[in-house]
Amino acid sequence: MNKAVDVPLKLRESIIDLAEHVERPAPPGADTEKLVSRIKALLKQQNAVIIAHYYTEEHLQVLADETGGHVADSLSMADFGNRHPATTLVIVGVKFMGETAKILNPEKRVLMPDLDATCSLDLACPVEEFSAFCDEHPDRKVVVYANTSAAVKARADWVVTSSNAVDIVNHLKEKGEKIIFAPDKHLGHYVQQQTGADMINWQGFCVVHDEFRAQELKELKEKNPGAAVLVHPESPEDVIELADVVGSTTKLINAARDSKADTLIVATDYGIFHKMKEAAPGKKLLVAPTGGISPTCTMCAHCPWMAMNSLEKLAHVLETGANEIHVDEDIRKKAVVPIQRMLEFSNQFKQAKNKQQPVPA
Numbered sequence: 001m002n003k004a005v006d007v008p009l010k011l012r013e014s015i016i017d018l019a020e021h022v023e024r025p026a027p028p029g030a031d032t033e034k035l036v037s038r039i040k041a042l043l044k045q046q047n048a049v050i051i052a053h054y055y056t057e058e059h060l061q062v063l064a065d066e067t068g069g070h071v072a073d074s075l076s077m078a079d080f081g082n083r084h085p086a087t088t089l090v091i092v093g094v095k096f097m098g099e100t101a102k103i104l105n106p107e108k109r110v111l112m113p114d115l116d117a118t119c120s121l122d123l124a125c126p127v128e129e130f131s132a133f134c135d136e137h138p139d140r141k142v143v144v145y146a147n148t149s150a151a152v153k154a155r156a157d158w159v160v161t162s163s164n165a166v167d168i169v170n171h172l173k174e175k176g177e178k179i180i181f182a183p184d185k186h187l188g189h190y191v192q193q194q195t196g197a198d199m200i201n202w203q204g205f206c207v208v209h210d211e212f213r214a215q216e217l218k219e220l221k222e223k224n225p226g227a228a229v230l231v232h233p234e235s236p237e238d239v240i241e242l243a244d245v246v247g248s249t250t251k252l253i254n255a256a257r258d259s260k261a262d263t264l265i266v267a268t269d270y271g272i273f274h275k276m277k278e279a280a281p282g283k284k285l286l287v288a289p290t291g292g293i294s295p296t297c298t299m300c301a302h303c304p305w306m307a308m309n310s311l312e313k314l315a316h317v318l319e320t321g322a323n324e325i326h327v328d329e330d331i332r333k334k335a336v337v338p339i340q341r342m343l344e345f346s347n348q349f350k351q352a353k354n355k356q357q358p359v360p361a
């Protein structure tokens with residue numbers, strides 16, 4: 001069974017409206033060098049480390065790497081923050097990533113450059129409605145994507161990321177479980193197709209990936225014979241169908257490195273090109289077409305909320321301690337359970353795969 005729960009049109013419209021009106025900071029100016037040195041000094045002084053997402057601006061990713069921090073997908077960001085000895089984690093990404101870091105590290109200070117940097121998937125899954133819906137289906141395991149609020153995670157049995165969603169749902173299916181999957185409709189549909197699990201999918205959407213267009217992608221492929229198409233599973237089904245590789249941001253970067261093709265057409269946020277260029281130097285990277293060729297394009301393959309992060313804001317929070325993430329302790333205690341479950345599963349799964357052993361029960 002693959003049923004769907006629609007997000008009300010009004011909520012959808014208000015999310016798009018919010019995304020369209022995000023104020024994007026100006027690109028780094030002449031004082032960048034000074035600002036970077038100040039941030040480096042502050043990181044040392046505050047025993048802080050930067051953990052940035054692949055979708056953030058290139059200069060922020062460079063700074064994270066230069067200062068011993070980490071640039072990664074949300075699973076690896078959580079894992080790194082958990083293992084790193086710094087007492088302050090500066091999460092350069094969007095709010096659910098900061099919350100996840102705090103949930104896993106309650107003793108650490110977690111700062112974010114801008115607390116208004118959110119995610120359309122998080123916004124499309126309000127906890128009251130979602131919780132009431134789960135209560136109507138007590139026979140189903142609740143599986144939520146990492147792109148959700150701490151309160152939604154607290155209501156879940158499992159948290160997943162795009163790196164492990166298929167493996168975790170397969171694992172649950174093998175145990176005979178039925179599933180509620182939230183909030184991304186395209187990822188939910190993809191996971192259901194890959195696993196054949198009995199799922200009800202919440203119909204949230206990513207404002208960036210939802211805009212990739214299949215017809216235009218076909219035309220771009222025809223113009224670039226031999227190009228490989230790399231697609232993130234938050235994209236629409238007809239775009240996924242055209243992919244040579246479907247997967248998480250990390251999987252797509254590895255695919256860019258390993259692909260025999262010289263040209264890669266990429267359907268995810270183009271912030272990923274920084275790490276793809278490092279992994280696959282010399283290859284030509286093309287952004288998959290979005291609604292941008294029509295008047296409906298709003299995001300054009302770059303997340304408006306990821307783009308809110310800047311060097312100025314980073315320096316400001318390190319200097320002032322502003323924008324600290326706090327998570328209610330009751331919620332945190334509940335939310336940490338499905339996150340830890342995911343991290344343990346992923347580690348065991350990786351080990352079992354390396355040893356070619358059966359996956360743990």
Ligand code: SF4
Binds near residue numbers: 306
């Ligand atoms: S790219 Fe999409 S899924 Fe990622 S943070 Fe932005 S809105 Fe959310």
